[in-house]
Amino acid sequence: MTTSQTEQSVTTFMDAPIEFFGHSMTQMQSIPRDELEALQRQAMKIRFRQHYETIPILRKLADRLGITDLDEFEDVAPLLFSHTAFKSYPSALIDNKRFDLMTRWLDTNTSYDLSGVDASGCTTIDGWIELLDRETPLNVITSSGTTGTLSLIPKDKAAASEGMYIWKMYLFQTFGTEPTPEQLDPGVDVVWPTFASGKLGHLRIADMVKSGFTGNDPSKFHPLYSDAIDTDLMFLASKMRAAASRGELDRLVIPEELAQRKDEFIAMQLRQPEEMQQFFAEIAEKLAGKRIFMLGTYNLMYDVARAGLDRGIEGVFAPDSAILTGGGTKGMVLPDDYMDVIHEFLGTESIQIGYGYSEVSAMHFACEEGRYHVQPWIIPFILDPETSQPYPRSGRQTGRSAGYDVLNKSHWGGVISGDEVTIDWDLVCPCGRSTVAFEPEIMRYSDKDNVDDDRITCAATHEVHNEAVNFMKEFEA
Numbered sequence: 001m002t003t004s005q006t007e008q009s010v011t012t013f014m015d016a017p018i019e020f021f022g023h024s025m026t027q028m029q030s031i032p033r034d035e036l037e038a039l040q041r042q043a044m045k046i047r048f049r050q051h052y053e054t055i056p057i058l059r060k061l062a063d064r065l066g067i068t069d070l071d072e073f074e075d076v077a078p079l080l081f082s083h084t085a086f087k088s089y090p091s092a093l094i095d096n097k098r099f100d101l102m103t104r105w106l107d108t109n110t111s112y113d114l115s116g117v118d119a120s121g122c123t124t125i126d127g128w129i130e131l132l133d134r135e136t137p138l139n140v141i142t143s144s145g146t147t148g149t150l151s152l153i154p155k156d157k158a159a160a161s162e163g164m165y166i167w168k169m170y171l172f173q174t175f176g177t178e179p180t181p182e183q184l185d186p187g188v189d190v191v192w193p194t195f196a197s198g199k200l201g202h203l204r205i206a207d208m209v210k211s212g213f214t215g216n217d218p219s220k221f222h223p224l225y226s227d228a229i230d231t232d233l234m235f236l237a238s239k240m241r242a243a244a245s246r247g248e249l250d251r252l253v254i255p256e257e258l259a260q261r262k263d264e265f266i267a268m269q270l271r272q273p274e275e276m277q278q279f280f281a282e283i284a285e286k287l288a289g290k291r292i293f294m295l296g297t298y299n300l301m302y303d304v305a306r307a308g309l310d311r312g313i314e315g316v317f318a319p320d321s322a323i324l325t326g327g328g329t330k331g332m333v334l335p336d337d338y339m340d341v342i343h344e345f346l347g348t349e350s351i352q353i354g355y356g357y358s359e360v361s362a363m364h365f366a367c368e369e370g371r372y373h374v375q376p377w378i379i380p381f382i383l384d385p386e387t388s389q390p391y392p393r394s395g396r397q398t399g400r401s402a403g404y405d406v407l408n409k410s411h412w413g414g415v416i417s418g419d420e421v422t423i424d425w426d427l428v429c430p431c432g433r434s435t436v437a438f439e440p441e442i443m444r445y446s447d448k449d450n451v452d453d454d455r456i457t458c459a460a461t462h463e464v465h466n467e468a469v470n471f472m473k474e475f476e477a
Contacts, residue, residue: 014043014406017377018165023184025173028376029433036435037073040379043406044070048079051412054111057085058412073379076404077390080381080414083359085109086151087143094150094235099128110154110411112137125150125231129199138410141358142199142231150235153358155204156410163361164208166375170365171293171322171352176432187215188322189287191222191294193276193304198229201358202295213293222287224279232258233265280304284316291318298325302338305345315347323351355442359415360405364438371429371437377407380436382423385445388416398422400445401438418444 012020021027048070052059061079062068070076089105092098099122107114117135122128129140139160143151172186173179190213197206206223214220236258240249254262301323308314323346335341342351355372356363362375374380381402382391391397401421405413422439429437 010039010042010046013039014047014377015409017407018162018169021376022178023169024178025169026175026178028169029175029373029435031376031434033434033436036376040377040406041071041073043377044073044076044379044404047406047408047413048076050409051111055412056108073381073393073404074390076379076414077381077383077388077402079412080383080388080402080404080416081412082416083151083357083418086153086359087149089149089152091149094125097123099131102128103132106132106140106152106154110138111409112154112156114138125235126199126228129231139204140199141201141204142234143201150231150238154411155358155361159361159408159410160205161208161212163363164205164212167324167363168212170363171324175367185215186213186291186322187217187220188213189220189222189290189292190214191283191287191292193224193279193294193296193300195225195229196221196223196227199231200229200234203229209293209295222283224276230261230265233261236262276300276304277307280308281311281313284308284313288316289318291321293322293324295324298334298338298342301325301342301346302334305342308345309341314344316345317347319347319349321346321348323348324354325351326354326356355438357415357417357419359417360403360413361408362403362405366440367429367431367433367437369429369431370440371431372440372442373429373431373433373435373437374403376435377405379404379406380423380438382421383416385420392425394425396422396424396426401442418446420445420448 009020017028021031052062058079065078067075067079086109089102093101093105099119103114103117103119114132114136117132119128119131122131125142129142132138132140137156137158139155139157141153141155143153168184168186169179172183174183190209192206192209195203195206197203210218210221236254240252308316339351353366353370353372354363355366360378362378364372364374364378366372381404382397383389383400383402384391385400388400388402390402391399398420400416401419402414402416405415407413420443422441423436424439425436427437
């Protein structure tokens, strides 16, 4: 292969991985590791040079550290951002509705030029993000804000659409065989047991799921609620929680317009369990025997399944439906047979488990052995949890998860997560996939240390919403 052909191959790998791997999940997970690592190193060098020129916060850090190029994987380690970097703005800017200054802060964190955006007229978080939606390539994602400050991830629209296509590849294709036309475009009904839109977590991708999974048929998208979750109310809940933890709740000033909406928010949450059961009763009748896609936590699926079985409803959907979950049971104790209950009600042959966080552009899907195989454009690291120094890329290592995302264009792709993970770098997984993999046991350090950590996850949205509302209910008086 000539130099120009090699450069073209690397560019396709880092900018158009779906094309590079021939729209095949099997090819994505079968590339030899030495070949993949060679591509990753070259892509890392190119992306760093691009982002050095376009992302001020990265350029400032690289200049301070004297880093001008990346040759080996370990070279990027000093440039890995903490996941908390995406909430490094003064929280008073949101309190005082200074969305003009918030835009200037966001401009230092993204490769896109936001200098022409006039946000001085924005009065809400949702209004500000919707302005960015209209006037920029960005698709900003927010966190739950459990620590009192929202994380704001400057993702872009093109990457979100590409990510949904990749989800579809992993959910509907079979590893070991090349995809059929039907697997490339399944056109299923989507059961969406939450809000139809919003800026939090996976709600940001609802529109892409609606178009990409249903064959552009909006009648096949079935949300629990047709409207959006309110980011400003979620932020209020997070501020109340943080103030209460400091014993300062009585000092918190709640704007009148939010106080009224807070009561409406709480009332809706009180109705939610009944509305959820009614929703699934209607879906079970309307979509009986059909192939569907659904994203939900184990807790949600078990509650719905148990109630359905108690009413004599079982085997609702087609066996080859795609169900995606993640995040474990969120500390709740479920009965030993909870998976049997879920399968009996849904009627599906398998439930796909995924692991990821929105600071990088990948969901790592579990294989038959339960390991989460890393997407080829993510360079994973295991770091010493105290020093953040990378452990050797050999043997079995447990520590803090970090990754460099060569696919990400909108913001710097080097992120240290809040998770404790294990990788056996020398393992050849019996499932046949060639990529390295996270072992099934993943824990958030905040759970170990009993501290708040509002890392963004797809699976957490339902619980985050309920926890936020429940907290506000405690202080209605």
